[in-house]
Amino acid sequence: MNRNVRLLFSPPVFKAVQKHLFPGDNCEHAGVLLCGWNERADRITLTANEFQPARDGIDYTVSPEFHGRLQPLFIEDALSKAKERRLSYVAIHNHMACDSVSFSQVDMASHEYGYPTLSRLNRGLPVGAAVFGTSSIEVDIWMPGGKRHSLETARVVDQWIRHLWSSPRFAPQVAYDEQFDRQLPFLRNAGLGLIAEAIVGIVGLGGLGSQLIEPLVRLGFRRFVLLDPDRMDRSNYSRVHGSLPIDLPASSKPGNLKVEIAKRLILAIAPDATVDAQPLDVARGDAHQCLLGCDFVFLAADTAEARLTCNALVHQYYIPMVQIGTKVHIDTNGVLHGVFGAVRQLRPGKGCLWCNGLIDRVALADSGKTQTQRDNERYGADAPSPSVVAFNAEVAGRALNDFLRHYATPQPSFGPFYEYSMLDLLAGEREFVEARADEQCSFCSASNSSSSHGRSGGSQVPIVGL
Amino acid sequence: MCSTTIEQVLIRIREEFPGATTTFTPDGTGGGSVVIEPVDIGTRYAPTATWFGAHLSHALPFADVYPLFIGSNVVRKDGAAHQAPITVGHTFANRPALQVSKRTNNLLATPEGAALKFTKVLHYIKEVAP
Numbered sequence: 001m002n003r004n005v006r007l008l009f010s011p012p013v014f015k016a017v018q019k020h021l022f023p024g025d026n027c028e029h030a031g032v033l034l035c036g037w038n039e040r041a042d043r044i045t046l047t048a049n050e051f052q053p054a055r056d057g058i059d060y061t062v063s064p065e066f067h068g069r070l071q072p073l074f075i076e077d078a079l080s081k082a083k084e085r086r087l088s089y090v091a092i093h094n095h096m097a098c099d100s101v102s103f104s105q106v107d108m109a110s111h112e113y114g115y116p117t118l119s120r121l122n123r124g125l126p127v128g129a130a131v132f133g134t135s136s137i138e139v140d141i142w143m144p145g146g147k148r149h150s151l152e153t154a155r156v157v158d159q160w161i162r163h164l165w166s167s168p169r170f171a172p173q174v175a176y177d178e179q180f181d182r183q184l185p186f187l188r189n190a191g192l193g194l195i196a197e198a199i200v201g202i203v204g205l206g207g208l209g210s211q212l213i214e215p216l217v218r219l220g221f222r223r224f225v226l227l228d229p230d231r232m233d234r235s236n237y238s239r240v241h242g243s244l245p246i247d248l249p250a251s252s253k254p255g256n257l258k259v260e261i262a263k264r265l266i267l268a269i270a271p272d273a274t275v276d277a278q279p280l281d282v283a284r285g286d287a288h289q290c291l292l293g294c295d296f297v298f299l300a301a302d303t304a305e306a307r308l309t310c311n312a313l314v315h316q317y318y319i320p321m322v323q324i325g326t327k328v329h330i331d332t333n334g335v336l337h338g339v340f341g342a343v344r345q346l347r348p349g350k351g352c353l354w355c356n357g358l359i360d361r362v363a364l365a366d367s368g369k370t371q372t373q374r375d376n377e378r379y380g381a382d383a384p385s386p387s388v389v390a391f392n393a394e395v396a397g398r399a400l401n402d403f404l405r406h407y408a409t410p411q412p413s414f415g416p417f418y419e420y421s422m423l424d425l426l427a428g429e430r431e432f433v434e435a436r437a438d439e440q441c442s443f444c445s446a447s448n449s450s451s452s453h454g455r456s457g458g459s460q461v462p463i464v465g466l
Numbered sequence: 467m468c469s470t471t472i473e474q475v476l477i478r479i480r481e482e483f484p485g486a487t488t489t490f491t492p493d494g495t496g497g498g499s500v501v502i503e504p505v506d507i508g509t510r511y512a513p514t515a516t517w518f519g520a521h522l523s524h525a526l527p528f529a530d531v532y533p534l535f536i537g538s539n540v541v542r543k544d545g546a547a548h549q550a551p552i553t554v555g556h557t558f559a560n561r562p563a564l565q566v567s568k569r570t571n572n573l574l575a576t577p578e579g580a581a582l583k584f585t586k587v588l589h590y591i592k593e594v595a596p
Contacts, residue, residue: 308528354528357571364529368495369521376556377533377565442575462528 003170005141006045007035007130007154008318010348010454012446013048014156020053021094021132028068029053030060030093032078036456037088037126038317040292044126044141044149047318047348049087049446049454052078060093067106068093079122085455088126089118090139097133100167103140107131115142138166157318157348159417160406161296163194172197180220191408192220198407199223201294201319203282203310204301205258206230207239207387208324211396212298213262214241217269219404225276225290226262228301231255239389241265283309288461292317296407298399299323299346304363308462311353314346315444317456320406321346323353324399326425328386339388341395341423343402344435349453351419351435352444391425398423398430469496471526471577476500478581491559496524499559502584508592511540518584519558527575531583536591538562549596566591 009017013033021029031053035046054060059074070091082089095101103111111129118127119142128141130151137154152170156162165171172193180192187195200221202209205228216224232240232247232255240247240258242265249255259277266273280287283305291297291313299310302325314321323344329337344358345351353359366374398421405412418432437444445451452461472490480488483502492498503517516537523529535558548554551567558565568587 305525308525354575359528361528361530361571362532362569364525365521365523365532367529368493368497368524373521376558377567440574462525 001140001148001150002042003150003152004043005139005149005151006043007048007137007139007151008045008348009048009154009156010318010446011156011158012349013051013454016051016053017048017092017132018134020051021092022134026096027056028062028093028095029056030068030070030091032070032074033090033092033130034078034082034085034087035090035126036316036454038292038456039143040289043152043293044143045292045317045456046088046090046126046139046141047316047454047456049085050081052081069110075118079118082122082125086125087455088128088141089122090128090130090141092130092132094132097136099133099135101131101133101136101138102166103129103131103138108140111140111142116146118142119144119146135164136166137164155318157320159345159347159350159419160411161320162411174220183219187404187408188410190410191404194408195220196222198295199225199293201225201227201291201297202262203227203291203297203299203306205240205262206236206300207389208326208392208396209298209300210239210241210243210258210262210265211389211392212300212400213265214269215397215400217266217273222270222273224263224266224273225278225294226259227278227280227282227287227290228258228262229279229281229284230258232258232261239387239392282306288313291319292456294319296403297321298403300325304360305367307353307359308364311346311359312443312452312461315348315352316452316454316461318348318454322399322403323358324395326387326391326395328388328391330386339391339425341391341398341425343395343399343421343423345402345406345417345419347419349437349444349446352437352441354443355436355438355441356420394425395423469524469526471580472497472522472524474577475522475526475580478577479584482581482585490522493521497522497526501559501561505536505588506592507536507540507588510543510592512543513540516540517561518588519561519563520584522580526580527577530570531580532569533565533567534584534587535559535561535563535565538564540564552591552595 033048034050035048037046059071062068079089124144126141126143130139139151141149151166154164174192174196242261247256257279259279263275263277266275278290282288288309313319326341328339419435420433422431439445442451446453486502489501490498499521501517501519504515505518506515520531520534553565556563556565
């Protein structure tokens with residue numbers, strides 16, 4: 001059995017599961033999770049889309065030998081919903097366990113008896129089971145074709161990302177390395193393990209995205225997916241971290257690709273790092289699929305198309321993300337009105353860029369028009385977009401600090417969390433903004449049945465780039 | 467060829483403008499230009515009817531329908547010049563045109579929302595434009 005399943009939860013679904021399984025009566029309870037799913041790079045990811053609790057004594061009965069059992073009508077109903085919505089079917093129950101949990105022999109025997117049939121009934125879709133302790137989860141997932149898989153990790157993708165395993169022995173471990181000694185008291189071995197194993201995606205390796213590279217590598221991150229179709233231009237040189245004179249365009253060659261410059265920087269610091277450098281626009285073709293294996297993504301590309309695609313990935317595939325940007329406001333008379341930075345945390349069902357009007361629909365309308373059409377339609381002056389490396393550094397630093405706190409440290413005791421931080425970079429002030437969420441949203445709403453929320457693999461990610 | 471979404475938008479537009487001819491010209495990207503004619507633009511203008519058009523992006527239903535165009539021969543009956551966001555000197559689908567630059571960021575991302583944009587902008591031209 002391969003230990004390669006990721007089970008991802010949005011906070012409301014995980015909370016509902018915990019409340020149902022552990023009401024404080026020390027008894028077993030059960031239900032079914034309907035999950036989106038996708039398979040990539042030898043890893044199966046399940047996104048818990050909906051929890052159907054089984055009613056004690058009606059849908060879930062316990063035999064005199066204390067063996068629990070879901071009733072056939074309940075199973076049939078859940079299975080038919082799974083098939084209709086192209087979701088996987090995962091029957092769940094709990095054991096009175098804390099940070100270590102496993103299936104009993106009776107559980108495993110019942111899987112071997114029942115799941116070949118369920119697998120046939122749920123044609124082409126995974127079926128399986130999960131058992132929960134209060135701080136642990138194990139799964140037994142049967143893929144179409146009959147291969148079985150157990151849990152690599154489960155996560156509750158809230159602002160703070162909670163990592164769970166079937167046992168602490170499956171948590172990522174790292175050997176002591178003096179290189180990281182000074183950050184050990186803050187991150188602990190658990191944090192360093194998470195960092196060493198994490199795959200970090202960066203979309204956009206320009207003035208802002210390139211600022212993230214060196215600190216991430218110095219922190220111990222070793223696995224990267226980089227996406228940016230752009231090449232270095234002389235006007236970028238003041239801001240792109242890691243760029244050298246040889247990267248600039250010359251009469252004999254175009255400028256070097258920004259992803260290659262970032263890759264070179266990573267490997268210069270950490271030759272053992274793995275870098276998937278893709279000179280692609282995330283919003284074109286199937287480029288976004290490179291990000292499906294990522295544990296966290298920094299969105300530093302400032303196009304409406306990239307925002308639309310990445311926003312969909314967050315809510316559909318439960319990939320936590322932060323969108324970062326800076327804006328220098330200078331009016332047409334050259335008067336400086338302010339310099340602002342945005343650090344927007346995106347999580348399943350939270351911080352949606354679409355709900356908050358942060359995806360420019362006119363810019364999307366321009367995609368597909370010819371340059372002549374755009375020129376003909378130009379209305380008002382297009383302001384130039386100033387950019388300064390020092391401002392980028394502050395925004396990148398804020399995003400990195402938040403990322404460390406949210407991904408690789410024990411749950412912060414302070415709060416509340418706000419999705420968006422707006423930085424006034426001249427005044428040195430920060431304002432927190434609670435993001436809106438529209439119940440009708442086709443990206444982030446779990447209550448809208450036509451939304452793609454949690455439907456990883458079952459719904460198409462909107463691609464607007466050609 | 468056009469996308470399924472745009473097919474649905476065109477169906478809704480034909481429902482919104484039952485007396486008019488709706489002509490769609492694909493742009494090769496999945497989107498294209500739509501021209502609806504004739505469309506009544508009210509008694510504030512001469513002529514009172516013209517054509518009405520826009521580019522439908524392949525990025526619908528997420529994209530805005532922006533900008534929209536009407537015939538360049540439309541003038542205000544009070545003799546005043548058109549004011550922003552109605553601007554002169556444009557072309558659309560090889561026709562001389564007035565451009566109506568009205569952004570809408572809060573319509574639902576549905577084919578109905580896209581079709582409704584035409585109705586909303588037409589209402590603006592007829593009743594609200596300065």
